[in-house]
Amino acid sequence: MSHNWAGNLRYAATRLHEPSTVDEVRRLVDGSERIRALGTRHSFNTVADTRHELLSTASLVGPVTMDADARTVTVPAGMRYGDLAQALEASGWALANLASLPHISVGGAVATGTHGSGDRTGSLASAVAALDLVTADGSLLTLRRGEPDFDGAVVSLGALGIVTAVTLDIEPSYAIEQHVIERMPLAAALDDLDAVTSAAYSVSLFTTWQDPDTIGQAWFKRRPERDAPLPAFGGVPADGERHPLPGISPVNCTPQLGAPGRWLDRLPHFRLAFTPSNGDELQSEYLVPRVHAADAIRAIRNLDSRIAPLLQVAEMRTVAADELWLSPAYGCDVLGLHFTWQPRQIEVEALLPTLEDALAPYAPRPHWGKLFSAGDVSSRYPRAADFAALRARLDPSGKFGNKFLERHLPRD
Incomplete structure (x- = not known):
């Protein structure tokens, strides 16, 4: 059976379906005892896995x-x-x-x-x-x-x-400009995160935690017609294009240096025409309420000597609140603390409980598609009981269930 994008997980399903029409999907679902949907496989855990049947949506056709x-x-x-x-x-x-x-x-x-x-x-x-x-x-x-x-x-x-x-x-x-500021003092984010993240339409702060007091790169994606001129926040504007990983060629990254261009060519970090890596990585992410952001960053910094040896790069980004029951941004603005790890899964998984314990006072919600160690996380979602009731009504037999759901969002 096929594996995920990173290659750290081989799916346990007995069969993979690749329907091209909605009618095919309907027949397959109706005739299956257990079945799960599979997208582009860019998840690092078993959220999409099953021991039964998988249905890929990649071949579904239809108009835009x-x-x-x-x-x-x-x-x-x-x-x-x-x-x-x-x-x-x-x-x-x-x-x-x-x-x-x-x-x-x-x-x-x-x-x-x-x-x-x-x-x-x-x-x-x-x-x-x-x-x-x-x-x-x-x-x-x-x-x-x-x-x-x-x-x-x-x-x-x-x-x-x-x-x-x-x-x-x-x-x-609309148009986007992308600017990279290097060697920004971490204090700029700790002292006034709002000033940093509001300085552009989209902001990403990258660090390897090798230097715990410095943000190696800050990527600011500006909408020129909306955003004010960009401060350097104590850092230095990059003198060339950059890859988030130090020392890696930026050839597969989206254009920088402040040149305005199409939104689709600047909002992602990587170009569609290139594969950004060979999948030789693992990922984790925890989203914490914005009010706890500075304290959560400090908690991560206190673990820098444990994190840095296993890390490729870490990224911090903000996300606005929504009302979607299982969204990590449900009910509050959040800061995402993202980790791109080296492909050393045993060591990474051994570190995750320590990392999660350090973040525990700040109500972290793990990204559903990335590696985390927590078990039942339903208490972190105020509408979890409502979701369980909705699931019982739409799928009373558990046709779409799997072990991931049983562990992290048990029905009872």
Whole structure:
């Protein structure tokens, strides 16, 4: 059976289906005892795994339908964000945000609460206006923003059914400038994180924690028509293009040096036409309420000697609050503390309990698609009981369940 993008997980499923139509999905779901959806496989844990059947959404075909009046676009769930972005740009439209990688699928990113960055910009899931869902009996259910079950069904971890199409909010196309500031004092973020993260439309702070008092690179993605001139915050503007990993060629990164360009060519960190790495990495991320951000960063800094030997690079980004029940940004603005680890899984997994203990006072919610050690995390989500009830109603037999859900969001 196939493996995930990073190669650290081989799926246990007995069969992989690759339907191209919604009718095929409906027949497969109706005829299966247990089945799970699989996107572009950019998850580092078993969230999509099953010992039964997997259904890839990558081959689902369908039109990209834009509604200019409603300012929405409807796309197949397996479509990659980079491909969608090109279709939108060709018609003069844009998404409000993109993740670091444009290679990920719309359905998979939405289902796990994946995000880009921006003080006033929500996760990718917050842009969902409607979705089509094949439920346990093979029927097709459409849920729209404002309907009672909608907020529980968007970030659903595949637990409610197979999402076949997603409708997203769009806006007129816009330009982005990308600037990199190097060697910024960490104190700039600790003393006034709001000033740093509000200085551009999207901000990413990178560090290897080799120097615990310095942010190695700060990437500022500005909308020239909106954002004020960019301060250096005690750092130095980069004199050339950079890769987030020190010493790595920036050839597969998106253009920098302040040159304005299309939103789709600047919001991701990496170009769609290139593979950003060979998958030789592991990832973890914890999202903490914005009010705890500085203390959470200090807690990480106190572990720098434990973290740095296993780390490739760490990234800090902000995400605006939403009302999606299982979103890590549910109910409050958050700071994401992201770790790209070396592919040393035994050592990384041994460190994660220590890392999570250090963050525990700050109410961290782990990213659903990345490595974490916590077990039942339902107490961190105020609407977890409502989600369990929704799941029981839409999937009473547990057709879409797996061990990941049993461990982290038990039904009872």
